[in-house]
Amino acid sequence: MKILVLAEINDGELAEDQTSKTVSAAATLGEVDVLCASNQCSDASKKITKMANVENVLVLEDDLFAQSLAESYSETLIDTIRSYSHIFAPSSSFGKNILPRIGGMLDAMVISDVSQVISEDTFERPVYAGNAIQTVQSTDKIKLISVRTSNFDSVPLTGNAITKKIDCATKNTLTTFVENKIQASDRPELTSAKVVVSGGRGVGSKENFEIIEGLADKLGAAVGASRAAVDSGFAPNDWQVGQTGKVVAPDLYVAVGISGAIQHLAGMKDSKVIVAINKDEEAPIFQVADFGLVDDLFKAVPEIEKKI
Amino acid sequence: MKILVPVKRVLDYNVKARVKADGSGIDLANVKMSMNPFDEIALEEAIRIKEKGDAEEIIAVSIGVQQNQETLRTALAMGADRAILVVATDDVHNDIEPLTVANILAAITQKEGPSLILCGKQAIDNDFNATAQMLSAKLRWSQATFASEIDVEKDKVRVTREVDGGLQTIDAKIPAVVSVDLRLNEPRYASLPNIMKAKRKPLEEISPADLGVEMTQRLKVLETKEPGSREAGLILENIDQLVEKIQENVGG
Numbered sequence: 001m002k003i004l005v006l007a008e009i010n011d012g013e014l015a016e017d018q019t020s021k022t023v024s025a026a027a028t029l030g031e032v033d034v035l036c037a038s039n040q041c042s043d044a045s046k047k048i049t050k051m052a053n054v055e056n057v058l059v060l061e062d063d064l065f066a067q068s069l070a071e072s073y074s075e076t077l078i079d080t081i082r083s084y085s086h087i088f089a090p091s092s093s094f095g096k097n098i099l100p101r102i103g104g105m106l107d108a109m110v111i112s113d114v115s116q117v118i119s120e121d122t123f124e125r126p127v128y129a130g131n132a133i134q135t136v137q138s139t140d141k142i143k144l145i146s147v148r149t150s151n152f153d154s155v156p157l158t159g160n161a162i163t164k165k166i167d168c169a170t171k172n173t174l175t176t177f178v179e180n181k182i183q184a185s186d187r188p189e190l191t192s193a194k195v196v197v198s199g200g201r202g203v204g205s206k207e208n209f210e211i212i213e214g215l216a217d218k219l220g221a222a223v224g225a226s227r228a229a230v231d232s233g234f235a236p237n238d239w240q241v242g243q244t245g246k247v248v249a250p251d252l253y254v255a256v257g258i259s260g261a262i263q264h265l266a267g268m269k270d271s272k273v274i275v276a277i278n279k280d281e282e283a284p285i286f287q288v289a290d291f292g293l294v295d296d297l298f299k300a301v302p303e304i305e306k307k308i
Numbered sequence: 309m310k311i312l313v314p315v316k317r318v319l320d321y322n323v324k325a326r327v328k329a330d331g332s333g334i335d336l337a338n339v340k341m342s343m344n345p346f347d348e349i350a351l352e353e354a355i356r357i358k359e360k361g362d363a364e365e366i367i368a369v370s371i372g373v374q375q376n377q378e379t380l381r382t383a384l385a386m387g388a389d390r391a392i393l394v395v396a397t398d399d400v401h402n403d404i405e406p407l408t409v410a411n412i413l414a415a416i417t418q419k420e421g422p423s424l425i426l427c428g429k430q431a432i433d434n435d436f437n438a439t440a441q442m443l444s445a446k447l448r449w450s451q452a453t454f455a456s457e458i459d460v461e462k463d464k465v466r467v468t469r470e471v472d473g474g475l476q477t478i479d480a481k482i483p484a485v486v487s488v489d490l491r492l493n494e495p496r497y498a499s500l501p502n503i504m505k506a507k508r509k510p511l512e513e514i515s516p517a518d519l520g521v522e523m524t525q526r527l528k529v530l531e532t533k534e535p536g537s538r539e540a541g542l543i544l545e546n547i548d549q550l551v552e553k554i555q556e557n558v559g560g
């Protein structure tokens with residue numbers, strides 16, 4: 001068994017939480033190597049060498065990897081990747097983009113969204129928006145696993161891995177990067193925040209969403225949203241929680257003006273404590289909430305913010 | 309330009325999936341099945357591209373059981389020009405893996421010669437999110453996943469992708485495989501006259517063997533079980549109680 005983790009690095013910046021939790025999932029099976037490919041690697045690779053259970057950090061510094069285009073990995077790194085028996089990546093938009101393409105190249109299935117590593121060939125993963133959990137056994141020679149990071153803890157920073165520089169020969173001639181529209185934010189990252197406050201269609205408008213953001217800031221929380229809120233333009237796409245958005249499992253999840261559709265629950269029902277505020281006492285969100293308040297959000301949320 | 313759109317028949321998104329008592333899978337007998345919502349969006353986009361004059365023909369493909377014919381008739385009624393049904397199993401509970409689907413689609417691509425393949429980003433049943441990426445790798449084409457905007461230009465598609473940090477725009481050389489996200493468009497409903505017309509549009513039926521593709525399964529499903537469930541909690545009387553509960557659980 002030889003295990004490789006693809007570190008998620010965006011324009012030189014390591015997605016530390018995602019990468020560490022992926023290492024943690026992979027380390028269930030043994031020591032791992034981590035591929036650190038980006039335009040700037042010094043900062044990211046330094047952080048990775050400290051992660052427990054990491055043996056080698058393969059450093060590949062090349063502009064080709066600045067924007068994590070799938071072809072950069074699959075076309076240029078396939079021989080490196082092929083020398084491992086297990087490839088792990090976070091099941092973020094980074095991992096979901098790259099890993100199945102590697103699967104297509106190697107003629108191996110990808111095991112997406114793994115929530116538990118049972119053995120070297122057996123894994124658990126949610127299907128049907130989390131309405132069922134499947135245990136699957138892979139017969140592939142090389143196993144490709146994307147990790148549902150919200151199900152794993154980070155590894156401690158007690159490691160002392162060895163750094164090895166590697167090269168790649170060919171170039172990505174298929175896709176070119178044009179631009180990113182990424183909003184910088186001082187708030188904690190949605191997928192790793194201890195507290196998340198989310199708003200739904202009930203919030204009514206982009207302006208009103210400030211009520212949600214106000215409460216979130218008071219609590220030091222990340223802001224989330226339902227699909228309906230994002231589709232209606234109240235909130236940006238990267239705030240969406242759910243089957244097709246982000247999966248979160250904070251200590252506290254506050255759902256405001258969200259009805260609790262299956263697809264939304266798929267992204268938050270592993271939260272430790274769920275609080276729901278909704279004016280409709282029949283709203284399905286109350287069936288999963290630990291604490292509910294049946295009230296108008298426009299009255300309740302500002303008052304809660306004041307009292308905290 | 310020809311556009312290929314694969315469409316999957318799945319449990320309707322409004323129906324709650326029920327795990328079979330013997331742990332062998334999800335019960336799909338006598339339940340409402342529909343086109344995978346993401347595939348509907350992909351098809352809608354293909355139709356809009358054709359309406360703009362950037363494509364001549366849209367071919368819808370479905371892989372699965374005989375009844376996938378209904379899904380293809382829906383696709384034809386929405387605006388696909390013709391359809392290919394690949395009957396790959398006679399049991400609706402037998403989900404075909406993305407890798408095999410990609411092999412079948414790659415073989416159809418060799419035969420039909422599309423320059424653009426529009427896929428849904430994931431099927432809402434197995435939630436793999438893999439077919440488009442695997443297919444583009446098999447074909448060694450460019451890939452653009454999770455599209456919320458697509459502009460077809462002369463020799464490339466400009467795609468805005470929904471990524472974790474926000475939005476990323478890339479240019480993908482044609483031929484390309486693009487997987488679509490929810491916010492790309494709102495699919496149309498098929499009108500009654502179009503549903504009638506669709507009955508006369510060509511629907512070809514083939515088998516994986518006709519395409520020389522072997523049916524393999526790399527992941528053996530050992531068990532399907534219910535997730536751990538949450539109990540409904542307490543409905544609080546007033547805001548003060550809620551404030552207290554929030555404070556107890558922040559930083560706890």
Ligand SMILES: Cc1cc2nc3c(=O)[nH]c(=O)nc-3n(C[C@H](O)[C@H](O)[C@H](O)COP(=O)(O)OP(=O)(O)OC[C@H]3O[C@@H](n4cnc5c(N)ncnc54)[C@H](O)[C@@H]3O)c2cc1C
Binds near residue numbers: 203241243277279
């Ligand atoms: C393929 C597919 C994928 C999907 N993926 C996702 C996903 O990833 N994430 C996601 O969230 N959804 C997803 N959805 C959509 C999902 O099915 C629901 O439509 C969506 O979650 C509804 O959002 P909502 O709860 O904000 O809106 P609604 O269901 O409209 O609920 C609004 C709620 O606000 C309450 N409300 C209104 N006004 C007030 C007020 N003044 N005070 C208090 N409460 C108020 C109402 O009582 C209601 O319960 C997906 C759907 C499909 C088909």
